[in-house]
Amino acid sequence: MKTKALLFMVLCLCCMGSVQAQQDGRIPAKGFALDAPDGKFRTYEFTRHALGDNDILIETLYAGICHSDIHTVHADWGMPVYPLVPGHEIAGRVVAVGKDVTKFKVGDLAGVGCLVNSCRHCDECETGDEQNCTGRVLTYASKDYHHGNELTQGGYSDNIVISEDFAIRIPDGADLKRVAPLLCAGITTYSPIDFSRVKSGDKTAVAGFGGLGHLAVKYMVRRGAEVTVFDVTDDKRQTALDMGAVRYVNINRPEEMEGLEKQFDFLISTVPVGYDMSSYLKMVRCGGEMAVVGLPSFKEMPSIDANTLIHIEHCKLYGSLIGGIRKTQEMLDYSVSNGIYPDVELIEADCAAIDEAYRNVQQGKVQFRYVIDMSTMK
Missing domain, CATH: 3.90.180.10 (Medium-chain alcohol dehydrogenases, catalytic domain)
Incomplete structure (x- = not known):
């Protein structure tokens, strides 16, 4: 109209x-x-x-x-x-x-x-x-x-x-x-990135390279962070690198998942389907933070057990809603002024x-x- x-x-x-x-x-x-x-x-x-x-x-x-x-x-x-x-x-x-x-x-x-x-x-x-x-x-x-x-x-x-x-x-x-x-999508990713004070030089990661994930990449690259992207196919590899990511990991390729434990200061999960949350939490260093913003369906809702949390010492896990x-x-x-x-x-x-x-x-x-x-x- x-x-x-x-x-x-x-x-x-x-x-x-x-x-x-x-x-x-x-x-x-x-x-x-x-x-x-x-x-x-x-x-x-x-x-x-x-x-x-x-x-x-x-x-x-x-x-x-x-x-x-x-x-x-x-x-x-x-x-x-x-x-x-x-x-x-x-x-x-x-x-x-x-x-x-x-x-x-x-x-x-x-x-x-x-x-x-x-x-x-x-x-x-x-x-x-x-x-x-x-x-x-x-x-x-x-x-x-x-x-x-x-x-x-x-x-x-x-x-x-x-x-x-x-x-x-x-x-x-x-x-x-x-x-x-x-x-x-913008506020959902911007808010935890800002809350965790992601800064230049931080080693960060984004799990799920979709509508939320690609904006998380853009925000953290703009802050000067080193960004690794995790997704399930190779289709978006070049796109992630073109956006400024330093590495792209296809989680279905075991060789690409090696050597990643305790690597990241901050990891944001935007995955909207069922997944193994503990596998990402293990990649966060001691004192680092993992923010969960992706919300799968009730029947696919991921969970994490107390044993896993105890053995991932002093790693902070939190959720964030818009x-x-x-x-x-x-x-x-911020987005408009920075062209994001x-x-x-x-x-x-x-x-x-x-x-x-x-x-x-x-x-x-x-x-x-x-x-x-x-x-x-x-």
Whole structure:
């Protein structure tokens, strides 16, 4: 939907004197939804909650496809409520603002990641870690208790309404078609790299060279670290080296796995399927850290036993979940100023194209992130 048409529609909803508009003022939306774990995408018309005083309405220009979208809609992490519009990597343009909005104006570029609200008052929210709030509201497949417990719908759609506090400012000059994946894949990798204070000269490693992993490589190379990449095929070897990795290891080649114990100061695992976690932890030196950000399906969830932990002395293992709003803004500003973007392939806003993209992601055929060009929606 074109910006002018969408803005006109919103103005009509907000200003016209019809009984329906006065009662709810809900915003019409159109997107792509699934009706079952084994279903295919279909076009889906629905409505979003009315524009509140502190809300902005964003016209979606680009929507990234995350592996988490696939896990969610396929019920790998529990059965969601259908119909379900996925998507938590959203880049677009502000087309309407509530009367008390100060952070954005009409025409600004804005992004939305994995969060659209939280309780605002707990310790986690107060310290800028809204992702850890027990009252967080996710961008899709989540009950929005701020708006009558309605189910949130995501970014594979022509618009989204969100509190200005949870929208991310997209810097001027950003490569907009490549911004959307930063709002999930970018913050998911940037946050632990920053937390562990990865610095120049550190020996680091990335397990899984996909949508998350290739951004982890770019961030750590930019910091001056020596980066080793682990993946399951040779297909991406040259690409990893071209990105600045010093070594690429195909874990299915035993000879390439030799001599790697206690080699790394920091290792980040982005693997979204079942794997042997202990094999990577053994590669971290004493006093080093391993961050786990990849989340496989429940049936493939890796684990590690106490015996292994005890014999890997003084190695720190921790998990990391995306990042709060302040950290996400920091990540996006840093990424744009340093020219760090995901490698993307644009696809049309079409059901068949999205279905095919899902199949390719599951088969590891994309390098490295699909992004839906929502301007092509019919």
